Amino acid sequence: MWRRTTWLPPLFSSSKRSLVSQIQGAYGLRIWRTMSSEIQKPEEDGTFPRGITPFITFVLGGPGSGKGTQCARIVENFGFTHLSAGDLLRQEISSNSENGAMILNTIKDGKIVPSEVTVKLIQKAIESSESHKFLIDGFPRTEENRLTYERIIGAEPNIVLFFDCPPEEMVKRVLNRRGESMIMQTRSRNG
Secondary structure (H helix, E strand, O other): OEEEOOOOOOOOOHHHHHHHHHHHHHHOOEEEEEOOOOOOOOOOOOOOHHHOOOEEEEEEEOOOOOHHHHHHHHHHHHOOEEEEHHHHHHHHHHOOOHHHHHHHHHHHOOOOOOHHHHHHHHHHHHHOOOOOEEEEEOOOOOHHHHHHHHHHHOOOOOEEEEEOOOHHHHHHHHHHHHHHHHHHHHHHHHO
16 A cells, blocks of 8 residues: 655755755656555565665556656656656567567457566566666556566565646647647658
8 A cells, every 4th residue: 555745765865855846846746655565475586686676666647647758857867767668568569579479469459468467577677777766657557567566576666656637638638749749750751
């Protein structure tokens, strides 16, 4: 279970704390810190290479709520590595692996990719990175995703960021994004 708090972790220096406060105020950012719950024994030992426990931040919000934009700013200002669950799934599909084919077929059928598959892709990306601070964008999408993450990884995220954006604004942003994409495609075709 997660609880809301305004506490800023010691991960940020005092100069960075003021920047975080500005981002919070300007963009309606809410910082959540995880509260310990009973985590079942992880499937593996729950440790990561190099003996460093990663600092994990889940980034949640609807499409068009600003997750990608704010993740880019956090990466730039705080040195996090941004992992998008959707991008990891697309990369696996493009790898033409057996796992990628299963993911593609699942998505084509309009179903959600099994939690274990997504969590293992996230785990692989974390383990292969030189970084130890991660923004995981678009995950978890369900309670079952969260429980699977905790079971496989053996820990909760350190922070959960939730971007609360009115539905009307998200629709407007997504439609604008689609319009911009169509304009770019037309320009590239016309040279």
